Amino acid sequence: MERKNKQTFARLAERFSYGCGDFGCNIIYTAMSAFLLFYYTDYAGVNAAAVGTIMLISRVFDGISDIIMGAIVDRTKSKFGKARPWLLRMCIPFAISGILLFSVPTDWAETPKLVYVFITYNLVSTVIYTAINVPYSALNALMTQDAYERSVLSIFRNLLATAGTLLINTFTLPLVEKFGDNASAWTKTFCVFGVVAVAAFLINFFGTKERVKPVAQENGQVKDVPFKEGVKALFQNKYWIMMTGMLALFFLMYSVNGGATVFYAKDILGSRDLVATINGIFNVVQIAGMFFIAMLVKKLGKRNVFAVGLVLDIVGMLILNFSGGSMTLIVVSSIIRGIGNSCGGATMWAMVSDTIDYGEWKTGYRTEGLVNSACSFGYKIGNGIGSALLGVILEAGGYVGEALVQTPEALFSIKICFVWIPIVVYVIGLVIMKFWNLDKEFDGILAELQARKAGNRK
Numbered sequence: 001m002e003r004k005n006k007q008t009f010a011r012l013a014e015r016f017s018y019g020c021g022d023f024g025c026n027i028i029y030t031a032m033s034a035f036l037l038f039y040y041t042d043y044a045g046v047n048a049a050a051v052g053t054i055m056l057i058s059r060v061f062d063g064i065s066d067i068i069m070g071a072i073v074d075r076t077k078s079k080f081g082k083a084r085p086w087l088l089r090m091c092i093p094f095a096i097s098g099i100l101l102f103s104v105p106t107d108w109a110e111t112p113k114l115v116y117v118f119i120t121y122n123l124v125s126t127v128i129y130t131a132i133n134v135p136y137s138a139l140n141a142l143m144t145q146d147a148y149e150r151s152v153l154s155i156f157r158n159l160l161a162t163a164g165t166l167l168i169n170t171f172t173l174p175l176v177e178k179f180g181d182n183a184s185a186w187t188k189t190f191c192v193f194g195v196v197a198v199a200a201f202l203i204n205f206f207g208t209k210e211r212v213k214p215v216a217q218e219n220g221q222v223k224d225v226p227f228k229e230g231v232k233a234l235f236q237n238k239y240w241i242m243m244t245g246m247l248a249l250f251f252l253m254y255s256v257n258g259g260a261t262v263f264y265a266k267d268i269l270g271s272r273d274l275v276a277t278i279n280g281i282f283n284v285v286q287i288a289g290m291f292f293i294a295m296l297v298k299k300l301g302k303r304n305v306f307a308v309g310l311v312l313d314i315v316g317m318l319i320l321n322f323s324g325g326s327m328t329l330i331v332v333s334s335i336i337r338g339i340g341n342s343c344g345g346a347t348m349w350a351m352v353s354d355t356i357d358y359g360e361w362k363t364g365y366r367t368e369g370l371v372n373s374a375c376s377f378g379y380k381i382g383n384g385i386g387s388a389l390l391g392v393i394l395e396a397g398g399y400v401g402e403a404l405v406q407t408p409e410a411l412f413s414i415k416i417c418f419v420w421i422p423i424v425v426y427v428i429g430l431v432i433m434k435f436w437n438l439d440k441e442f443d444g445i446l447a448e449l450q451a452r453k454a455g456n457r458k
Contacts, residue, residue: 017207018143018153019160021087021136024200026164027193028098028129033258035172036101043183044104046113054118059384061126063377069134070373075224081210082368083142086135090128091201095194097128102186132201134376138368141353142210147442150350151297155290158345162287164200168193214366215452230370233363237371239438240355244375246432247348248382253425255386256393260417263394267406267414269325277327278320278334285338286345293346301439302347302354309343310426310433312336317426321419354438361445393417 040046078085100120104113140153172189179185225233234240265274296305316337323329352375360366397413399406406414 014143014208015153015156016160017203018139019156019158020200020207021139021204022157022161023164023167024091024094024197024204025129025133025136026161027168027197027200028094028101028124030165030168031098031172031190031193032101032125034169039102039186040104040117043186044106044113044117046104046117047110050114051117054114054121056384056388058118058122058125059380061122062130063380065126065130066134066373066376066380067370068373069130070138070367070369070371070376071227071230073135073138073369073373074230074367076369080205081142083135083139084205084208084210086131087201087205090132091198091205094128094132094201095198097124098197099187099190099194100124102190104183106183130376134369134373136204137349137352137372137376139208139210140349141356141368141371142212143208145212145357145446147302147350147354147439148294148298150353151302151346152294154348154350155294155346157349158342159287159290162283166283167196213453215360215364215449225365225367225370227370230365230367231374233359233365233367234370234374236363237355237359239358239436240352240371240374242432242436243348243352243355244378246429247352247375247379249425249428250344250348250382251379252382252386252389253422255383256390256417257422259387259390260414263399263414264418267411268418269323269330274330277330281331281334282338282341285335286342289339289342290346293342296343297346302351303433303436303439305343306347306351307430307433309340309347310429312340312343314423314426316340317419317423321415351436351438354442357442357445357449358438361449390417 037048037051040051041048073082073086076082076085080088097120101124103120104116108116140150140157143153144150172193175189175192176185179188261278262272262275265278266272293305296308300308313336316333316335319329319336320333323333352372356366356368356371359371393413393416394410397407397410397416399410399413403410
């Protein structure tokens, strides 16, 4: 009994340690999404349009660097494995780059400021964040080949990612105010967050192990996969193509929907304060739902749980759209969508990991880094398009920020962004899931891979 308790504790500790990686990543990711533009314009005195252009251009560099980092991870050989060494190497640079991001010299002229913003923004997003996030994303598939355990790891990842988001959203502005509510206060605030991020990544590094080795080896050593062959193998992997397309669409939708939330609350529901209600209930329910999703995954499988989540998301969106501003229906909608999103959060990244084993079975190449980096490239492009699309649709609808009352066309453009684009994406997701049979095939694929590995050892 004591031995069993120790094993259970060790398993929980490793799951928690794995989730700490996304907790650390989200400290910078959330800060960049929620506060960076506000800091640039209101504290550093940088032109918003120029910053927007820099961010859009940087998306291209960011996507390319993902692919490069994926290839580097696949070629990494160390006693700690492929992915974990990068968590240790990059955690301190990650914290320092985050501090530099919020340290624009306010006494500089406009052009030097923009140069500083361009360099530090790309240092963070294109280089440092990529160098730690791509290996972290690959770690799930390197820790285990057990389909259920991967789902549980994804649940812990999403739980702690949400905790990281809540940390930044809750404490950033109070800390800035405590430190003096000026430009240097932001630097001090991210010194504090930097220490927290380093601690999270160290827990991630020391608390996890890489156990999965590729079948194809030469003289007992893992063979490097040629980059050209690795890319070719990706496009022979139908399940990877499905997940990459899904991620690109989902992050496009997250960008459009998230950016439209304040407009929907203010102009459709009638109060900007409802943003806190909509997002707060949604996030709390999502976190609570994560504790129960593992049982559903075990019973129904990842694909079916993901599909159930999509249906709940659609229902929740429709309830909100036809709520007429009723607080009861707004709360009901947020609860339903929170449960739906917890289903997706518990399964999506585990499904990406499963495509790695399918790809190895199909092509003979095991490329955790390349698979995850190419997925990352897809969803970052989707996110960038979504950010631009929000502005285009609102502009086409004639939205005027200063107007006391918006035109019917402007209100409809807000509904398109907040409600109908997400619903279309969820429906496409359901169609894609119709062709996802990997849950049924997975045990047979693993058995054949193990047989090949046993044959190679003889």
